[in-house]
Amino acid sequence: MIAVDWGTSSLRAYLLDATGGVLEQRRGNDGILACQGRFGEVLSALIDGWEGPVVLSGMIGSRNGWVEQAYLPCPTDTAALAGAMRRYDDLLPGRTLWFVPGVSTGAQHGVPDVMRGEETQLVGLIAALGDGDHIACLPGTHSKWATIADGQLTDFATVMTGELYAVLRQHSILGKLMPDDHADLDEAAFLSGVDRSADPGGLSHHLFGTRTLGLFDRLHAQALPSYLSGLLIGHELGEHRGSHATVHLVGSPALAQRYTLALTHLGVATQPHPEDLAAAGLFALARQRGLV
Amino acid sequence: MIAVDWGTSSLRAYLLDATGGVLEQRRGNDGILACQGRFGEVLSALIDGWEGPVVLSGMIGSRNGWVEQAYLPCPTDTAALAGAMRRYDDLLPGRTLWFVPGVSTGAQHGVPDVMRGEETQLVGLIAALGDGDHIACLPGTHSKWATIADGQLTDFATVMTGELYAVLRQHSILGKLMPDDHADLDEAAFLSGVDRSADPGGLSHHLFGTRTLGLFDRLHAQALPSYLSGLLIGHELGEHRGSHATVHLVGSPALAQRYTLALTHLGVATQPHPEDLAAAGLFALARQRGLV
Numbered sequence: 001m002i003a004v005d006w007g008t009s010s011l012r013a014y015l016l017d018a019t020g021g022v023l024e025q026r027r028g029n030d031g032i033l034a035c036q037g038r039f040g041e042v043l044s045a046l047i048d049g050w051e052g053p054v055v056l057s058g059m060i061g062s063r064n065g066w067v068e069q070a071y072l073p074c075p076t077d078t079a080a081l082a083g084a085m086r087r088y089d090d091l092l093p094g095r096t097l098w099f100v101p102g103v104s105t106g107a108q109h110g111v112p113d114v115m116r117g118e119e120t121q122l123v124g125l126i127a128a129l130g131d132g133d134h135i136a137c138l139p140g141t142h143s144k145w146a147t148i149a150d151g152q153l154t155d156f157a158t159v160m161t162g163e164l165y166a167v168l169r170q171h172s173i174l175g176k177l178m179p180d181d182h183a184d185l186d187e188a189a190f191l192s193g194v195d196r197s198a199d200p201g202g203l204s205h206h207l208f209g210t211r212t213l214g215l216f217d218r219l220h221a222q223a224l225p226s227y228l229s230g231l232l233i234g235h236e237l238g239e240h241r242g243s244h245a246t247v248h249l250v251g252s253p254a255l256a257q258r259y260t261l262a263l264t265h266l267g268v269a270t271q272p273h274p275e276d277l278a279a280a281g282l283f284a285l286a287r288q289r290g291l292v
Numbered sequence: 293m294i295a296v297d298w299g300t301s302s303l304r305a306y307l308l309d310a311t312g313g314v315l316e317q318r319r320g321n322d323g324i325l326a327c328q329g330r331f332g333e334v335l336s337a338l339i340d341g342w343e344g345p346v347v348l349s350g351m352i353g354s355r356n357g358w359v360e361q362a363y364l365p366c367p368t369d370t371a372a373l374a375g376a377m378r379r380y381d382d383l384l385p386g387r388t389l390w391f392v393p394g395v396s397t398g399a400q401h402g403v404p405d406v407m408r409g410e411e412t413q414l415v416g417l418i419a420a421l422g423d424g425d426h427i428a429c430l431p432g433t434h435s436k437w438a439t440i441a442d443g444q445l446t447d448f449a450t451v452m453t454g455e456l457y458a459v460l461r462q463h464s465i466l467g468k469l470m471p472d473d474h475a476d477l478d479e480a481a482f483l484s485g486v487d488r489s490a491d492p493g494g495l496s497h498h499l500f501g502t503r504t505l506g507l508f509d510r511l512h513a514q515a516l517p518s519y520l521s522g523l524l525i526g527h528e529l530g531e532h533r534g535s536h537a538t539v540h541l542v543g544s545p546a547l548a549q550r551y552t553l554a555l556t557h558l559g560v561a562t563q564p565h566p567e568d569l570a571a572a573g574l575f576a577l578a579r580q581r582g583l584v
Contacts, residue, residue, distance in 0.1 A: 063507075106508075111488060111491075111498075111501040111504065111505060112501075112504040112505070112507075112508045112510070113500065113501070113504055114504055114507065142500065157493055157497050158497060158500040159494070159496045159497045159500070160464075160496045160497075160499050160500050161496055163464055163465060164464075164496055164499075167459055167460065167463050167464050168459065170463070171459045171462070171463045172452075172455055172456075172459050173455060196403060199403075200531065201449060201531055201532075202451070202495065202527055202528070202530070202531035202532075203494065203495045203496065203527075204451045204452045204453055204456055204495065204524065204527060204528060204531075205449050205450060205451045205452075205531060205532070206403075207452050207456075208405065208434065208450040208451070208452050209403040209404070209405070212403065212404040212405055212406055213403060213404065215355075215404075215406065216398075216404045218404070232496065235494055235495070235496060236494070236496060238494070239492065239493055239494035239496075239497065240493075240494075240497070
């Protein structure tokens with residue numbers, strides 16, 4: 001089978017064998033924003049020469065994607081997601097395509113939350129973890145925190161940590177004291193931000209401290225981005241890490257490093273998982289549906 | 293005397309009589325950002341024909357202003373601020389200028405906080421309120437919350453509410469679903485944001501709900517800016533309004549309206565004060581110093 005993880009700014013395809021092993025992997029240059037109206041053309045070129053049913057997940061199934069897919073409400077599981085996959089025989093000549101739905105939650109306090117793509121990574125994680133209660137964090141532009149109980153995705157929440165960091169650095173007064181280039185992580189400043197996040201006053205007050213610490217020369221300009229990152233990640237962890245002994249991290253090594261640093265500082269263990277869990281998740285869904 | 297309130301993007305001058313009454317008021321077009329290097333020229337033209345010592349407060353005394361003034365640490369009061377004013381006889385030919393210092397706090401948790409200009413409005417407020425324990429909110433780009441006890445400014449905190457609103461609306465994914473024009477306040481959506489701010493999950497999670505409420509058509513595009521505003525102001529109030537029965541509000545009528553709406557919704561009384569309390573504060577400082 002062919003597994004395709006197609007996000008807003010990334011595109012990865014995997015050719016899998018009958019046991020889910022990765023035979024070949026290809027990366028495209030085109031996230032869905034970059035190839036509006038050319039989805040068939042881009043996919044066709046990327047998987048040229050590969051055989052088998054194509055299963056796709058991620059923002060390719062969003063309103064701005066190829067064919068909009070529904071959201072399955074939480075709690076849900078691998079069987080429900082596989083059962084809700086939709087088949088398309090006419091999108092790409094000679095190919096059978098399957099789209100994975102997104103997942104929504106809205107029970108808590110009546111405000112909906114959504115994911116597209118992460119549910120497939122979580123299916124891959126569930127396959128790896130087995131039964132029991134788990135908490136997983138998928139850090140990124142919009143971090144997702146998911147609770148898993150005996151193979152079921154019970155609830156999740158989105159936190160805008162990565163986007164807030166980028167927007168505040170580029171467009172707010174906080175960025176004015178910072179260097180233009182992406183400074184290396186300053187671990188002491190980062191952890192100082194994590195510590196500060198536990199104080200009273202709230203995120204929007206703590207953020208202003210990034211400026212005053214710079215103005216009063218308490219932190220060097222090079223250290224300010226790390227402090228800001230620590231504040232934002234610290235607030236995220238304070239609200240969402242719950243009381244589990246271990247947090248499962250699914251994300252890039254650079255982000256997993258930051259979250260591990262912060263969580264270790266808070267006395268919580270972390271377990272990193274490969275970023276390309278999507279391939280394992282797409283295989284588990286295809287097998288559940290009887291496609292492989 | 294001549295009282296000058298010179299901020300980042302605004303400039304107001306008042307000619308005051310011997311009792312602090314406003315004889316005449318003039319507004320300049322130039323905040324300090326717009327007239328770098330031309331401060332003398334701009335001020336000279338604005339107060340042309342007026343007589344008396346000139347007392348200035350606001351960002352004009354900052355690093356990016358005319359002459360950088362120190363910060364006086366909290367707690368402080370009218371006498372201490374008046375005593376720390378610095379006199380300049382050579383900045384503007386034929387004029388004696390006095391600059392009001394800023395105020396800082398840093399005792400709490402070791403992170404400094406600063407104000408420039410608001411301390412002068414608070415001096416004006418203190419003159420109006422008299423003794424007792426009070427809490428004041430000066431909403432704006434960077435809202436200030438100040439606690440006042442028997443004429444002393446005991447502590448304060450800055451919250452980046454206004455800047456976060458502008459930056460998120462203009463530069464984040466939350467703005468994409470919103471109308472370009474400045475929609476009128478939708479009171480129901482605003483209060484729904486205020487209510488949401490009391491839920492668990494934290495600001496950065498609640499912010500994402502602005503997007504999903506739009507995506508799921510739970511709120512119209514025109515109502516989304518009001519919801520975002522309610523979230524941000526709600527978080528600010530939740531962290532800083534304390535337990536006082538009344539919050540004193542010093543700000544524009546439009547902002548005072550929003551804060552009054554939110555605080556009334558939370559069962560807290562508000563008392564609005566004129567935005568130009570700076571003139572009263574500058575007069576109180578000049579009188580304390582023996583200039584009038």
